[in-house]
Amino acid sequence: MGATYATPRRGKAAAQRIAGPRISANSRRMSSRSPVRVRFAPSPTGFLHVGGARTALFNWLFARKHGGTFVLRVEDTDQSRNTEEAVQVIYDGLQWLGLEWNEGPLVGGDHGPYFQSQRHAIYERYLKRLLDGGHLYDDAGATRFRSPRQTVVVDDAVCGHIEFDMSNPATHPDMTIRRPDGSWIFHFVNVVDDIEMKISHVIRGEDHLSNTPKHVELYNVLGVKPPVFAHIPLILKRDGKGKMSKRDEGSSVNSYREGGYVPEAVRNYLCLLGWSPKDNREKLDIEEVVQLFDLDKINRRNAAFDLDKCFWLNGQYIAQMPMSRFRELCVPVLQADGILFEALGEAHLENVLGLVKEKIKLITEVGPWTRPLFTEDFPFDDTAVEKTLKPAGTAARLRELASKLNRVTDWSHDPIEAAFKELAAAAGVKPALYIHPARIALSGRAVGPGLYQMMIVLGKDRVLARLEKAAAMAG
């Protein structure tokens, strides 16, 4: 009853359920014996770990793929570290990655509340059932679950058939379910919530694999068929020594957002950790991943996080994304850097962004790269000045260049380039001797957009003025 996609009551959740792009109402009904319901159940620690984000991603992909429901549940049983801000970090991280949940905080649903701290009555009810069944006993005020002490079989969608011999209490002690102060322990509430929320597939990190038989014991005793388990490999730190933890570089989703990473690139990279399309492609549109994704394509190997590759992929995304998206990503960064780009108009903004789009790897680079194209107030890089501007003769060359450029009437790429070449040829030196100092003079930096393009965007007058100004500080 009710175990179909067409729920009896057309609640908010039903309306918001993710519809797989190619799942028609008809095919849905045909495969609807048990609707796919998955969940991401983070603890609000004030930190969203990339491993957690990938777990959320795989759940989200699976739900999308099967036209199911992705539930967000906040496991805040440890009230000491449960804060409003900590929960917000989870929302922000998931939203940033585009992993919208269909049921949970903020969006509601028919299986709430979605905070464990608000579900005491439910846990009491289940506790009573266990108690009545004689499965619990008191241990110094805490409540423990008496293991049936049998072999538990877990048929994992990723790890396969595994048997756990639970007969030895020394190696598999009875788990605690409730502390003397009345607060609940993870294993119990996690199972109860999955039952109550009708979770069909539990997709979670492999660190839970060894805990799974305990969970299955609970399901068995409660007379509930366990969900399908799928334990995905862990994300290890760069050197592969241990799972990535809070301290490790790149372990927080937030560090990517702040570091200039593009969410679609990070999401793409995360897809590739433990899963692959099997055809050697790296950059994949998320909709295509949704289509190709499945549990049996997840490998069982823990993977070390390769920040270099994530960085590379980010550059690929930036270079290939539409200008409108690039602009959208850059604007807040430019604003944060205090660059007043609006006064110069939209066309100028897009010209400038076009100059750096295929070169920068991180959105945060846009400020330093483009500041000289928006204002006269830009910094000069000390080492670049020392190396390229200070050598004797540079000032003279910059003035020569200015006077040469002053005679260029058609201010476009080829004539400007020709001016440099002619000047160098006449002086019997390499064009680089004019080019490098010019770059520093115009942008204060040794690295940046194409020199001639930069000059065009800047306009002749400002170019001449900056050359003159730089000549004054040159050797």
Place this chain on the structure above:
RNA sequence: GACCCUAUCGUCCAGUGGUUAGGACAACGGCCUUUCAAGCCGUGAACACGGGUUCGAAUCCCGUUAGGGUCGCCA
């Protein structure tokens, strides 16, 4: 320590009985060039070890070793 999982280039991912073991990142070299980059081309780089099974094993089995995980009144 017990139990569970895993084992292909430095890293990620392909390869499920017959391949010159493939791709990507990184590294290195070259080209281009206007610096850095980008782009293009190229090079080096792996089946942990030992036994089986088989005509034939990276692929299947066993063992060893190594790595990871779990054994909480954390989640």
